[in-house]
Amino acid sequence: MHIVVCIKQVPDSAQIRVHPVTNTIMRQGVPTIINPYDLFALEEALRLRDKFGGEVTVLTMGPPTAVESLRKALTFGADRAVLLTDRYFAGSDTLATSFALSMALKKIGAEFGDPAIIFTGKQTIDGDTAQVGPGIAKRLDRNQLTYVSKIVETDLVNRTITVERRAEGGVQVLQSRFPVLITMLEATNEMRRGSVENALKAARAEVVTWNAEAVGIEDLTQCGLRGSPTIVKKVFAPGGRTDEVQLVDNEGNPEARANALIDAIFARSPDVEKDLFDQAAHHF
Amino acid sequence: MAEATDKLLSRRDVQFCLHDWLNIGETTDAETVDAIIDLSARLAEEHFLSHYKASDTHEPSLDADGVHILPQIGEALGHYADAGLFAAGFAEELGGFDLPFLACAASFAHFAAANVATAAYPMLTAANARLIAAFGSPAQVEAFARPQIAGEWFGTMCLSEPQAGSSLAEIRTRAQPDGEDELGQRYRLQGNKMWISGGDQDVSGNIVHLVLAKVPGIDGKLPDGTAGLSLFIAPKILPDGARNDVSVAGLNHKMGYRGTANCLLNFGENNGAIGWLVGQPGEGLRQMFMMMNEARISVGLGAAALGYRSYLLSLQYAQERLQGRPMGVRDGEPVAIIHHPDVRRMLLSQKAYAEGSLALCLYCAKLVDAHGDPDSTALLDLLTPIAKTWPSEYGLAANDIAIQIHGGYGYTREFHVEQLWRDNRLNPIHEGTTGIQAMDLLGRKILRDGSALPLLKAKLEAAAKRAESIEELRGLAPSMLQAWSAIEACLQQLSDRPAERAFDNATPFLWAFGHVVLGWIWLEQAVTAARLDRSAETQAHFAEGKIRACRHFFDSELPKVAAWLCAVEAGSDTAATAPIETF
Numbered sequence: 001m002h003i004v005v006c007i008k009q010v011p012d013s014a015q016i017r018v019h020p021v022t023n024t025i026m027r028q029g030v031p032t033i034i035n036p037y038d039l040f041a042l043e044e045a046l047r048l049r050d051k052f053g054g055e056v057t058v059l060t061m062g063p064p065t066a067v068e069s070l071r072k073a074l075t076f077g078a079d080r081a082v083l084l085t086d087r088y089f090a091g092s093d094t095l096a097t098s099f100a101l102s103m104a105l106k107k108i109g110a111e112f113g114d115p116a117i118i119f120t121g122k123q124t125i126d127g128d129t130a131q132v133g134p135g136i137a138k139r140l141d142r143n144q145l146t147y148v149s150k151i152v153e154t155d156l157v158n159r160t161i162t163v164e165r166r167a168e169g170g171v172q173v174l175q176s177r178f179p180v181l182i183t184m185l186e187a188t189n190e191m192r193r194g195s196v197e198n199a200l201k202a203a204r205a206e207v208v209t210w211n212a213e214a215v216g217i218e219d220l221t222q223c224g225l226r227g228s229p230t231i232v233k234k235v236f237a238p239g240g241r242t243d244e245v246q247l248v249d250n251e252g253n254p255e256a257r258a259n260a261l262i263d264a265i266f267a268r269s270p271d272v273e274k275d276l277f278d279q280a281a282h283h284f
Numbered sequence: 285m286a287e288a289t290d291k292l293l294s295r296r297d298v299q300f301c302l303h304d305w306l307n308i309g310e311t312t313d314a315e316t317v318d319a320i321i322d323l324s325a326r327l328a329e330e331h332f333l334s335h336y337k338a339s340d341t342h343e344p345s346l347d348a349d350g351v352h353i354l355p356q357i358g359e360a361l362g363h364y365a366d367a368g369l370f371a372a373g374f375a376e377e378l379g380g381f382d383l384p385f386l387a388c389a390a391s392f393a394h395f396a397a398a399n400v401a402t403a404a405y406p407m408l409t410a411a412n413a414r415l416i417a418a419f420g421s422p423a424q425v426e427a428f429a430r431p432q433i434a435g436e437w438f439g440t441m442c443l444s445e446p447q448a449g450s451s452l453a454e455i456r457t458r459a460q461p462d463g464e465d466e467l468g469q470r471y472r473l474q475g476n477k478m479w480i481s482g483g484d485q486d487v488s489g490n491i492v493h494l495v496l497a498k499v500p501g502i503d504g505k506l507p508d509g510t511a512g513l514s515l516f517i518a519p520k521i522l523p524d525g526a527r528n529d530v531s532v533a534g535l536n537h538k539m540g541y542r543g544t545a546n547c548l549l550n551f552g553e554n555n556g557a558i559g560w561l562v563g564q565p566g567e568g569l570r571q572m573f574m575m576m577n578e579a580r581i582s583v584g585l586g587a588a589a590l591g592y593r594s595y596l597l598s599l600q601y602a603q604e605r606l607q608g609r610p611m612g613v614r615d616g617e618p619v620a621i622i623h624h625p626d627v628r629r630m631l632l633s634q635k636a637y638a639e640g641s642l643a644l645c646l647y648c649a650k651l652v653d654a655h656g657d658p659d660s661t662a663l664l665d666l667l668t669p670i671a672k673t674w675p676s677e678y679g680l681a682a683n684d685i686a687i688q689i690h691g692g693y694g695y696t697r698e699f700h701v702e703q704l705w706r707d708n709r710l711n712p713i714h715e716g717t718t719g720i721q722a723m724d725l726l727g728r729k730i731l732r733d734g735s736a737l738p739l740l741k742a743k744l745e746a747a748a749k750r751a752e753s754i755e756e757l758r759g760l761a762p763s764m765l766q767a768w769s770a771i772e773a774c775l776q777q778l779s780d781r782p783a784e785r786a787f788d789n790a791t792p793f794l795w796a797f798g799h800v801v802l803g804w805i806w807l808e809q810a811v812t813a814a815r816l817d818r819s820a821e822t823q824a825h826f827a828e829g830k831i832r833a834c835r836h837f838f839d840s841e842l843p844k845v846a847a848w849l850c851a852v853e854a855g856s857d858t859a860a861t862a863p864i865e866t867f
Binding site: 017196 | 313320323326327368369
């Protein structure tokens with residue numbers, strides 16, 4: 001089974017500051033990481049590969065320095081890495097990104113075998129749109145399973161996959177035929193550590209590098225800024241919160257302290273008390 | 285993804301040492317090194333740190349089946365083996381990954397910081413396998429080194445005996461010839477070996493003991509001195525599956541490092557333990573010493589790591605603990621103790637000790653990798669006693685300060701700082717005590733053959749020149765060069781002194797010499813930090829931290845050199861000549 005995981009190199013948001021005067025994001029000197037949601041997708045792909053055999057290809061679009069994220073993915077055990085890079089891709093929004101990635105995925109399919117599953121993270125931590133995964137699925141005319149929290153079953157004979165999808169108000173259990181695109185939720189698994197052997201393999205691996213022409217893009221107006229109708233009008237830092245802090249009496253045993261805390265919450269928000277009692281009455 | 289945090293060592297600092305300062309990328313792919321450091325940090329935090337307390341409170345036990353250790357230790361070492369870390373530094377033809385010692389050292393520091401007692405098993409195993417790989421026959425390498433490189437078997441070093449600790453000339457273990465087989469010349473060993481770390485345990489498939497013993501002469505007597513020492517491989521389980529004649533006579537109950545089973549082993553209680561000679565008879569000590577630099581750097585590295593973690597714990601505690609108000613302020617809320625000047629002074633001292641120790645050991649690890657270069661080898665020989673003792677003593681000082689910063693809480697077993705102190709207290713003792721190292725430095729490395737001194741002096745002068753060209757470091761270098769001149773003047777005096785009096789104050793000389801070396805290491809770091817791109821806030825803080833720690837070392841530590849040298853130059857024999865009855 002061939003699986004492709006789309007990953008993105010993003011600035012480590014934990015280390016990003018917003019300039020207090022200009023309200024612009026201060027990216028300079030901020031280290032980059034693999035988008036954390038993509039790591040959950042990668043781990044899931046590696047687990048399926050380990051269980052059923054096959055190959056995992058990681059794909060990213062970005063500047064030449066994005067090769068670092070691909071090598072990092074290789075250290076975790078991915079089998080192949082593809083970098084899609086071209087100055088024409090600069091400034092892509094989700095529409096242009098999903099177009100370019102879908103073209104690269106077609107070429108991956110032609111050269112290395114059609115992927116049964118394409119994984120992405122549910123969204124990236126820098127854009128937060130959650131649109132690229134569905135965009136790729138649409139362009140490749142694939143089924144899509146988004147916000148997946150668990151792979152329940154993979155049936156290679158009937159070529160189906162069953163997953164749990166987190167939806168508002170509950171969990172949906174969905175099944176799809178291959179080929180399919182899956183976007184993974186956070187905390188669905190824990191990324192493996194890799195090994196010295198994989199780290200060395202990653203260093204020696206040749207990363208397949210393609211530009212727009214190599215993946216067959218003829219209409220460059222669909223790429224980069226020209227192919228991106230999205231306009232960011234303003235970025236600003238939210239103002240500070242002014243919620244007051246209340247110190248609950250911390251004397252006494254844990255039970256007494258817990259009761260004091262509950263009393264304080266109920267006193268402050270009588271609706272909470274009412275709701276809880278209603279729910280409790282409903283259960284009995 | 286569960287990213288490793290900065291609980292054990294500062295990731296930025298490790299990267300700074302490896303990449304910005306020591307340019308590991310010149311010899312090894314930088315991203316590979318980072319991946320291995322990340323892997324090590326995460327593995328150490330998840331599987332070594334997790335049983336740090338448990339391995340202290342659940343000491344190894346001995347019954348008729350042998351020694352039992354905490355199961356989590358075996359699990360942690362299984363993960364260590366699966367990750368390929370036992371094999372990391374070995375040649376590919378031995379099943380290794382050929383990583384430079386510098387990368388291995390930086391990786392290992394994380395495990396020592398997380399749980400030095402558990403980390404002792406792979407450290408000893410690597411040292412054992414390295415010796416066999418260097419001096420053993422191909423059959424011995426295949427039979428005994430390979431399983432250790434794969435992490436399936438563990439190894440020990442059996443040197444000391446109850447009556448022979450620092451003085452290996454007193455060794456009495458006897459090796460009687462017993463024929464020859466495909467593994468080489470076979471002997472029957474009889475004797476007692478004391479302080480054997482990992483001497484027995486129940487988590488590895490076999491234990492390979494490397495034993496120093498003497499072959500008796502035709503008169504049946506053991507040769508005097510160290511020249512008659514030979515090295516033997518005596519596995520717990522023999523190649524045919526039978527138990528060798530090696531038994532555990534008892535466990536030593538230690539102050540720290542409690543997870544490492546420390547045994548008194550009896551070899552040959554019955555027919556004699558089977559051991560195969562490594563190399564030629566009488567070469568044992570020379571073989572051991574050829575591996576000594578790496579072993580001593582590893583001890584220094586472990587000591588640095590223990591001091592380093594106690595610094596990070598202190599830093600966190602000092603920012604959380606609210607106590608007192610700033611000087612001159614009587615009202616208002618209490619402030620975190622990091623705002624108090626004396627706490628800051630202690631933290632900066634810890635930083636200077638811990639980061640300086642780590643940097644020194646990593647610098648020496650780089651010299652190990654440059655073993656083809658005679659100057660690097662000479663410099664390494666000179667610096668090794670410092671790399672072993674300075675982190676052992678000053679890493680411990682950082683541990684001591686950590687208890688002080690934690691106050692009463694630091695004196696309780698609820699916090700890790702007391703255990704870190706107990707663990708580190710071993711390091712000035714084993715692998716050559718501080719006193720032995722002082723004599724090695726002054727005697728063998730300087731007075732007998734001081735050819736490496738000009739190399740070190742050139743390093744100091746080059747660093748001084750670079751520092752003087754940087755505005756914010758100007759004025760530091762002259763005090764270091766002045767201290768070096770004082771060392772040279774002192775050596776001149778010592779060389780004129782009768783040999784039997786030259787070592788009366790070898791240890792204060794070691795302190796003085798060590799402090800000058802650390803001054804240089806700190807200046808090197810400050811120069812590198814000053815040249816970093818500091819446009820990002822975190823980078824700017826990091827660089828300023830390095831420069832401040834350097835300045836603190838020069839302000840508060842370097843002046844001590846003169847006082848120590850005073851004692852050495854005065855040539856006081858008050859202690860050396862004191863009648864025993866006066867003590």
